[in-house]
Amino acid sequence: MNYFKSTLSDEIKFRVLYLGNDHNFENLVMSLLGEKLCHYFIADDCEQAILLFKAHPIDVVIAEFYYLKGMPECTINKLRSIDPNVTVILLNENHEIICSPLDLPCLAKNQCPLKPLNLENLLSTIISGHKDIYDQNLTALSATAFSHSSLAMTITNHANQIIAVNPAFTEITGYQVTEVIGQNPSILSSGRHDKSFYQKMWKTISHEKKWSGEIWNKRKNGELFLEWITINVITNNDGEITHYCSVFADITERKAAEERIHKLTYHDPLTELPNRRAFLERLEQNIANAKRHQKLLAVLFLDLDNFKDINDTLGHDVGDAVIKETSFRLKSCIREDDLVARLGGDEFVICLTELNHSADASVVAQKILDLMASPFGFDDERFILTFSIGISIFPSNGESVLELLKQADQAMYCAKFSGRNRYSFFDESMQQAALAKKELVRELRSSIDSEYFSIQFQPIINLLTGDIEKAEALLRWTHPKLGEISPAKFIPVAEDIGLISELGDWVFRTCAHQVKAWQEKYHKNFQISVNISPKQFQDASFDLESWVSFLSDIELTKASIALEITEGVMMNEGAITDQRLAMFRGAGIEVSLDDFGTGYSSLAYLKKLDVDYLKIDRTFIQNIHINQDDLTMCEAIIVMAHKLKIKVVAEGVENEQQCLMLQSIGCDYAQGYFFSRPLTVQSFDYLLQPKH
Incomplete structure (x- = not known):
């Protein structure tokens, strides 16, 4: 058994097995x-030929006629049983080609007529036989692919009548082969596409000989489906369409x-409004249009x-329902061409296009505020929510997406700090x-654990005895660069950035130590009296029990600390407000109602409040000695409270006349500059010392 590998050229194509004993030939x-x-393989017997045939891919077998002996168990038949597609060329004793591959259907000698071809034609015979087998294999492979493809296939004639479909077509459309043969593919038409759609499609097929695209079609059961289809034209040698x-x-x-x-990428899942990404893209397009048409x-x-209060008090299910209802209200306030989106949480944004005047935006803003005045109702809860709205105008406030959003955001904060429920x-x-606020936030964060914060104390005088029996704790921030910063500036910022609870806890514990020292x-x-922020009071994570435990740890009576809560918080009826007040009462901590008369108060409402002290706001006190109405109001409050x-504690007492008036109508306590300004610990300590 011999094996030769040709090295004449890399383009050699055939692997040949020569089966015979004539070495010269x-x-x-x-x-x-x-x-x-x-490759050129040589075998001189059946066993060697079969071993080589199994070990190597063979394209052509050239064998002497001798190897047909022993039919049907001859060598040629055995090789053909291994690979039925191999090309076999038989030679007679004169080395003439007597049989080409397609002449061997049964290998019977009397069915293989002599073909006296010259040996020089051997190469052309091999190529011809190889091509015939290749064509046969390709045809069989194409038929297999047609039948087994997961893609639906149809072949129509030049008249666009279906002549063949594959099984995938039947599976997708529900039509059997016999139902569609001879039919026009329009049998699948869904009716979704108009006449012009198909005219454009066939125009493209006519010019480009192919077309691809999406088409809505209809299954046999009437169900519509979307398909991606590619149509190709088949032509003959003359270029005429055949299929x-x-x-x-x-x-x-x-x-x-x-x-x-x-939808998930460009829409808010809760409200189905466009989200931030979608809004930014649309806003950029709207800005371009506004520039082009010179519109506002x-x-x-x-x-x-205060949306967080809803989540904290009523739960996130109610909060989600509020957000959805709010989105419906907002959509009802704008035109079809305008855009409303939810940025996240409790933030929304609106783009108003093609305005004639900037005042047009204020009309929409006021419409929104008016609509929000209608109470929300969920289960047994009814409440009103308001918006703070900031407005920026293109092009006067900016010409880019980021500029306009930034300016509107800043205007919104201005509206919020100006009292909420308004636009700016x-x-x-x-x-x-x-x-300035950005700098304040940065400095506040860096100062939170520093010595820059301190507490001053303002005396509260018993008007009957003249003794200092109480003090109000007032937080102060003295910054090394910014100087004294008003609580009116930094307290709202601390509430916004989530530092108020940390500050409030520090104030409470510091005051507890201080009152213990003064008591002793x-x-x-x-x-x-310690002021507690509305944000901290209504924060579900506020741990009141830790305060009670702390007072016990330092052996301080619970009545040593009174918590001052604003009237607005107390009037906000809800589960968390009632729960907090009950916890205060159960712990023995006294509660003082601050700024009475500035919000929603009424004398009748006092009976619902479980408080120990009521502080009359300074706006009622400042003219009490010259205005009979103010005096009458204060007296009525005091009488009702005593009942x-x-x-009652009067705030903002600045002169002796006010003090005398308050004493005359039975006020219990008073504080103000008439008695003393807020003092440091050292100065207050001196004030408490007995005077001889």
């Missing part, structure tokens, strides 16, 4: 085939998945006031205010 065959050889071949896939589910992904455009930045247009002063030194019943066993 086998060398002659090798030289005749020349560069068309890839059309189409391949399509059912992409209904894939398209639906893409749309779901697109407005961006409204909206933030729900951006102006340049807000830019400076925003920068001067007055065993001395009390300090309810509530003691």
